[in-house]
Amino acid sequence: MTAPIRTLNERVGLRKAVDQRDPAELGKELHAFAAQLYPICRSISGEGIRQTLELIGERIPLRKFSVPTGTQVFDWTVPKEWNIRDAYVKDSSGRRVIDFQKSNLHVLNYSTPIRASLALSDLKSHLFTIPEQPDRIPYRTSYYKEDWGFCLSHNQFLDMHEGWYEVCIDASLDNGVLTYGECYLQGQTSDEVIISCHACHPSLANDNLSGLTVATSLAKLLSECDRRYSYRFLFIPGTIGAITWLARNQDAVGRIRHGLVLTCVGDAGGFHYKKSRRGNAEIDRAAEHVLKHQAEPFSILEFSPDGYDERQYCSPGFNLSVGCLMRSVWGRFPEYHTSADNLDFIHPAQLAGSLRLCAAIFDVLENNRKYRNLNPFCEPQLGRRNLYRATGGDAIGEEISARLWVLSLSDGEHSLLDIAERSGISFPRICEAAEQLREGGLLASI
Numbered sequence: 359m360t361a362p363i364r365t366l367n368e369r370v371g372l373r374k375a376v377d378q379r380d381p382a383e384l385g386k387e388l389h390a391f392a393a394q395l396y397p398i399c400r401s402i403s404g405e406g407i408r409q410t411l412e413l414i415g416e417r418i419p420l421r422k423f424s425v426p427t428g429t430q431v432f433d434w435t436v437p438k439e440w441n442i443r444d445a446y447v448k449d450s451s452g453r454r455v456i457d458f459q460k461s462n463l464h465v466l467n468y469s470t471p472i473r474a475s476l477a478l479s480d481l482k483s484h485l486f487t488i489p490e491q492p493d494r495i496p497y498r499t500s501y502y503k504e505d506w507g508f509c510l511s512h513n514q515f516l517d518m519h520e521g522w523y524e525v526c527i528d529a530s531l532d533n534g535v536l537t538y539g540e541c542y543l544q545g546q547t548s549d550e551v552i553i554s555c556h557a558c559h560p561s562l563a564n565d566n567l568s569g570l571t572v573a574t575s576l577a578k579l580l581s582e583c584d585r586r587y588s589y590r591f592l593f594i595p596g597t598i599g600a601i602t603w604l605a606r607n608q609d610a611v612g613r614i615r616h617g618l619v620l621t622c623v624g625d626a627g628g629f630h631y632k633k634s635r636r637g638n639a640e641i642d643r644a645a646e647h648v649l650k651h652q653a654e655p656f657s658i659l660e661f662s663p664d665g666y667d668e669r670q671y672c673s674p675g676f677n678l679s680v681g682c683l684m685r686s687v688w689g690r691f692p693e694y695h696t697s698a699d700n701l702d703f704i705h706p707a708q709l710a711g712s713l714r715l716c717a718a719i720f721d722v723l724e725n726n727r728k729y730r731n732l733n734p735f736c737e738p739q740l741g742r743r744n745l746y747r748a749t750g751g752d753a754i755g756e757e758i759s760a761r762l763w764v765l766s767l768s769d770g771e772h773s774l775l776d777i778a779e780r781s782g783i784s785f786p787r788i789c790e791a792a793e794q795l796r797e798g799g800l801l802a803s804i
């Protein structure tokens with residue numbers, strides 16, 4: 359068993375734990391887990407999401423919850439459970455011209471069952487293609503309107519000739535349950551950080567197997583650490599899952615201090631952090647600070663009421679401090695919701711980089727505290743305490759500068775993150791300075 363990592367004394371414990379791993383090895387591991395989950399036909403309910411939770415549960419402690427069809431959750435109702443076994447369109451020679459066994463994207467997700475013989479002219483209104491991207495199969499859903507359909511590449515569609523086709527969707531849409539998973543890691547306090555991932559998309563890698571794999575590894579890492587916060591990882595179907603979770607946990611959300619929605623974190627794009635509705639929550643500031651002090655390109659996005667499940671967590675009744683971390687932004691990359699969002703579109707190095715970034719953000723949350731300078735009347739003599747350079751004259755280095763900033767702003771009002779932001783010095787450096795000053799008897803934690 360791995361010894362617990364002391365997050366406070368080692369200052370940046372979680373990111374250090376990531377850095378102790380060989381990055382190539384770590385990236386490969388993350389990608390391999392995505393590859394294991396990739397073939398499963400997931401949806402907002404049914405066997406696919408249960409199988410996915412099963413595999414996540416082999417890696418981290420996961421509690422599964424089932425909510426029956428028809429349950430009222432705020433303005434929504436938990437839908438019927440959908441399961442699919444097979445689907446195809448056969449031409450008159452019996453050849454499967456559209457085959458679910460080749461790609462689960464071929465079926466309009468949540469299609470009602472059908473067996474029929476149809477002329478192409480009647481079939482057409484149930485076929486979905488992207489003419490601008492003729493080689494790709496689109497991903498389409500019809501969760502809340504009972505319908506059936508097939509998705510196919512536009513080139514495949516152009517190859518279909520007039521005539522009769524045998525259509526089969528061997529699926530069921532019946533009363534059942536909506537399933538989601540929770541990994542809860544108790545910390546020193548019951549104040550919580552939530553990490554939320556949608557687990558409802560079928561064979562799509564960036565959106566959102568990347569989020570599932572990074573979150574699973576993050577949970578594993580955190581489970582081996584000393585934690586100030588308790589962490590709750592939510593693996594839920596998009597929209598209805600977050601709404602269901604919030605409806606069932608309405609009385610408990612007061613414990614949530616910070617939250618992060620993780621999605622699209624495996625592609626080659628730079629990072630995008632979308633702020634919470636509050637706009638200046640600690641998670642927003644921690645994410646922005648960490649992004650500024652790392653090498654990859656990034657953008658900060660203001661909150662908007664579209665996107666992923668931050669929409670629900672940040673709805674005005676809850677207004678939780680939940681941001682969203684992505685690399686490429688949903689809807690803005692051509693592979694989005696198409697068969698091109700496959701295992702080649704996500705990369706081991708990017709998955710590992712996203713994990714490292716999350717670790718650095720949580721290190722800030724874990725270690726962000728306020729201190730009081732115990733020697734506030736003029737500067738204390740740092741040299742006497744071996745906290746200054748021996749020879750005067752040249753410019754002081756960042757290490758000493760960090761100590762001066764911490765002493766200057768530790769009036770009980772400013773947190774270490776405040777000091778890091780104002781000084782432009784990275785949080786780990788500020789945190790290290792505070793620890794040295796505390797050990798030197800110059801600083802007391804509040």
Ligand SMILES: [Zn+2]
Pocket residue numbers: 559565695
């Ligand atoms: Zn999506």
